[in-house]
Amino acid sequence: MNRVALLLATALLFQFSCSADGGPSLAVTDVSVYAPVPGSGSSVAYMTLQNKGNADVIIEAAASPQFRRVELHETSLEDGVSRMRPVSSLSVPAGGEVQLMQGGVHLMLLEPRQDLQSGDTVSLEIQHNEGLLIVDATLQSRFAVNE
Amino acid sequence: MNPLRRNIALVFVLLAFVGGSLLFFRAFSGGNAAPLHATVLPQPVQLPDFTLIDEDGRSFTKASFRGQWSLLFFGFTHCPDICPATLQQLAIARSQSIEQDLEFPQIILVSVDPERDTPEVLAAYVRNFGTDMKGLTGTDEQLRRLTKPLGIYFEKSAQTSDNYSVDHSAAVLLIDQDGLWRALFSAPHSVDEFVNDVPLLTGAD
Numbered sequence: 001m002n003r004v005a006l007l008l009a010t011a012l013l014f015q016f017s018c019s020a021d022g023g024p025s026l027a028v029t030d031v032s033v034y035a036p037v038p039g040s041g042s043s044v045a046y047m048t049l050q051n052k053g054n055a056d057v058i059i060e061a062a063a064s065p066q067f068r069r070v071e072l073h074e075t076s077l078e079d080g081v082s083r084m085r086p087v088s089s090l091s092v093p094a095g096g097e098v099q100l101m102q103g104g105v106h107l108m109l110l111e112p113r114q115d116l117q118s119g120d121t122v123s124l125e126i127q128h129n130e131g132l133l134i135v136d137a138t139l140q141s142r143f144a145v146n147e
Numbered sequence: 148m149n150p151l152r153r154n155i156a157l158v159f160v161l162l163a164f165v166g167g168s169l170l171f172f173r174a175f176s177g178g179n180a181a182p183l184h185a186t187v188l189p190q191p192v193q194l195p196d197f198t199l200i201d202e203d204g205r206s207f208t209k210a211s212f213r214g215q216w217s218l219l220f221f222g223f224t225h226c227p228d229i230c231p232a233t234l235q236q237l238a239i240a241r242s243q244s245i246e247q248d249l250e251f252p253q254i255i256l257v258s259v260d261p262e263r264d265t266p267e268v269l270a271a272y273v274r275n276f277g278t279d280m281k282g283l284t285g286t287d288e289q290l291r292r293l294t295k296p297l298g299i300y301f302e303k304s305a306q307t308s309d310n311y312s313v314d315h316s317a318a319v320l321l322i323d324q325d326g327l328w329r330a331l332f333s334a335p336h337s338v339d340e341f342v343n344d345v346p347l348l349t350g351a352d
Contacts, residue, residue: 037224037231039272044227075228077334081300082229082317103335108227110310142231142275 025053026092026126026133030099035118035139036109043067043116045107045124046100047135051092059090061127068111070124075103084108092128182347184332184340191327197293199257199285202270207283212326216252216349218341219320221299223260223313224272230256233319233336238276240341250351252321257293258284259301259315297328321348 027050036043051057062070072087087105092098100106107124116122118141126133194209201207218237222230237254244251256273258264261284264272269282284290294301294316301315317334319341330348332340345351 034227034231037272037275039268039270039275040224040227040231042225042227044231073228077229077317080316080318080333081314082226082334083304083314084226084228084312085304102228102232106228142235 024133025051025055025130026057026128027052028126028133028135031135031137033109033122033124033137033139034142035116035120036112037142041111043109043112043139044102045109045137046102047107048097048099049090049092049126050097051094053130054094056094057092058129059092059126060129062107063125063127064109064123065125066113066116066122067109068113069109071108071110072105073108074105077103180347182330182344184337185321185330185344185348186333187330187348188328191323191329192297194322194326194328195292195296197289199283199289199293200266202266202273202282204266207281209326212322213324215324216250217255217322218252218345219255219257219322221257221259221294221301221315222317223258223315224264224268225260226313229317229334233317233334234273234276234280236336236338237319237341238280239338240345241277243338243342244346244351249346250349251345252349253279253281255281255283257290258282259290259294260303260313261285261287261290321345323349 029048029050031045031047033045034043049059059072062072064070072090073084074087075082075084090098090105098105116139118139120139121136122139124135124137126135194212196209199207220230220233220237222233224230234254234256241251241254254277256269258269264282264284266282266284269284273280273282290301293299297320299316299318301313303311304314305311319332319336320328321330321332323329330344332344
């Protein structure tokens with residue numbers, strides 16, 4: 001019986017791929033979220049996603065109470081032409097990290113539900129195969145002044 | 148010669164050597180006169196005839212470039228990544244240059260998304276990056292009269308009916324005060340490339 005429980009516990013541990021200390025696998029650092037530029041109706045979030053677990057974590061979707069839609073997009077620059085395409089999912093390798101950054105994969109924040117200014121706080125809900133990661137961030141300005 | 152006089156003489160010899168070396172280096176490197184990032188066109192290129200409208204709804208033609216240097220970027224307001232980042236880099240470069248008492252060209256965003264970028268939308272958008280930044284728009288045909296001869300590409304990439312992106316050339320073009328295309332900055336961009344190269348190209352240093 002103990003052996004069954006042990007096997008079950010091992011299987012669960014494998015499935016949820018917790019980090020070595022038993023905490024959640026996915027963590028974020030270096031979060032930058034920009035306030036939408038008036039007229040644009042959209043904005044962007046960059047961050048580093050770290051996977052402390054022993055299995056890959058798959059980012060499946062994202063949402064935010066402050067935006068009607070949040071989509072995972074990738075910008076590429078090829079032969080001087082910038083292209084942006086939706087990304088259906090993103091894998092963060094076990095023990096590794098993925099950077100969401102300018103000119104690469106990023107979270108596109110669409111249709112703000114309210115007037116958002118730099119200094120306001122927004123919440124990003126990152127849906128992955130192990131659960132939900134909530135990231136709160138203060139909006140930065142795209143203005144040239146005070147940069 | 149006593150030791151003190153000998154040391155003073157030695158210092159003078161050293162100073163002369165260092166000063167001479169610096170002059171020699173400047174003479175052969177041309178100071179810092181060569182642009183580090185920009186591609187200077189071998190011959191200035193005449194802009195094609197075109198008519199667009201600016202963020203205030205006024206007509207903007209080739210003649211509107213006369214009298215001041217301009218930096219032209221082609222983008223759209225629904226672009227969350229490279230467009231606002233480039234305009235921010237240009238705006239920061241402009242404010243850094245003006246702080247150093249250097250003249251800096253006017254910055255112009257030419258929309259490649261005329262469907263959504265009306266003059267009103269552009270006005271709200273460009274003013275975030277500086278009160279004197281301009282935004283130009285027009286019909287697809289009017290825009291292509293300017294972009295095609297310059298080799299600037301743009302094409303709508305449909306995702307869903309109400310949500311699309313626009314693929315576009317991400318270069319920044321430098322136009323002189325006579326309306327001639329003089330140089331090209333290729334993406335990815337940085338504040339430093341504009342701060343360093345623009346004054347060299349416009350003769351503002």
